[in-house]
Amino acid sequence: MSNVTYADFEKIEIHTGKIIRVEDFPKARKPAYKLWIDFGELGIKKSSAQITQRYSKEELRDRLIVAVTNFPPRQIADFRSEVLVLGVVLDDQQVVLLQPDQPVPPGQRIL
Structure with a gap:
C-alpha cells in the first residue's frame, strides 16, 4: 500500500450523519438495506x-x-447510492x- 499526503486525505469528504429511514x-x-441519512x-x-446480518432496521x-460524501453516486439495481457508509469488515465479512x-450534529466534517 502506498503512502498518501495530507492533501490527498483532505480531498475525501467524511461527515457524520443520522440514519432517518431504513428499508429492505x-x-x-x-442482502442489504436502503438507508436515508441526514x-x-x-x-x-x-x-x-450490506449490514442486514448484524443490524435490524x-x-x-x-x-x-x-x-464519505463526495464519491460519485452508484446505481445499485433500481436505487441510487449517493454516499459510502464506513465500517469495519470482520473476518466473516460482516460490517460493524x-x-x-x-452525540454530534449531523453533517460535521471528520478529519
Whole structure:
C-alpha cells in the first residue's frame, strides 16, 4: 500500500450523519438495506449497505454514522447510492458501522 499526503486525505469528504429511514432492499445482489441519512446542511443522502446480518432496521433508525460524501453516486439495481457508509469488515465479512463515541450534529466534517 502506498503512502498518501495530507492533501490527498483532505480531498475525501467524511461527515457524520443520522440514519432517518431504513428499508429492505430485495433487488440487491446480496442482502442489504436502503438507508436515508441526514447530513445536516448537506441534506438527506441515500446509501445501500450490506449490514442486514448484524443490524435490524429498528437498530439503525436514529443511529449516528460516518460516511464519505463526495464519491460519485452508484446505481445499485433500481436505487441510487449517493454516499459510502464506513465500517469495519470482520473476518466473516460482516460490517460493524463506525460512529462517533459522543452525540454530534449531523453533517460535521471528520478529519
